Amino acid sequence: MSFDLAVWYEDAPITASAGLEKYRVFCDGYLDDGQNGRIVAFLADLASRFPGLKDDPEDSPWSVEPWVGHDHVLLNIRYPRAGEVEGVVRELAAEHELVLFNPQVATVRNPPRLTSLPGPTLTMCDGSVLKQPGGEALTAALRTLSDRNWFAILEIKDQTYVQVGLGPNAGLGGASGVYSLEHRDGSPERHRRHLATDLDDVIAAFVGLAADEPGWADRLTWEPVVF
Known part of the structure; x- marks a missing residue:
C-alpha cells in the first residue's frame, strides 16, 4: 500500500470529479519521458528534495519510482513519509502552476495561474475551485454533492x-437529502434561505446567478437569514 498523488498540467481549472476521471486515464498507462516544460521543471525540483529509489533506497520516500507521462506525474509514497512528501509536492505543484490531485479523498488543487482569473468562482467542500464556470461545469460539480462533499x-x-449545504452538516436541523440554499446580494438584509429537496432547483439557482439570468431567484420561496 502507498499514499498516492498525481500532478499534471491543465489549461483551465478542473473539478474534483473531472480530476478523478483524468487520474483513472493516467493510471491506465504512461509515457517514459516528461515533455511538458512545467512537468520537467517540477521533476527536477522534486529530485533535489528527495532521492530516487535507485540512488538511495533506504532514504527514498517512493514505494516505486514516479511514473512520468507527457503532461503528468503519478507519485506513490511510502505511508510513513506521506505527510512530509505531500507538503513538498503541494508547494512545488503551486510553484510550477500544476494541478495536484489526491485520489485517497478525490480532491483537486488548481494552481494560482488558474484560480486568480477574474469572474465567478465556484468552491466545493472537497477543495475544488472552478473559475468562470459555465452551466455544464456547474451542473457536473454540484452533482458531486454528498455527505462528504456537502x-x-x-x-x-x-x-x-x-x-448550498447538504443535510445535517448544513445545520438548521437539516435532514438527510435536504439542501439548505442561501443567496446573499450585498447587504445582510438581502441574505435569504430556501430549503430544497430537489438538486435541480439548486443547480438552477447556481446557473441562474452565474449567467445573471433575470428572475432566477423568483422561482424559489425564500426566508430571511437572521444572524
Missing part, C-alpha cells in the same frame, strides 16, 4: 453569492 459556494463579487 458544501458549495458560487461567489460573483464581494458579498454577492449563492451557497
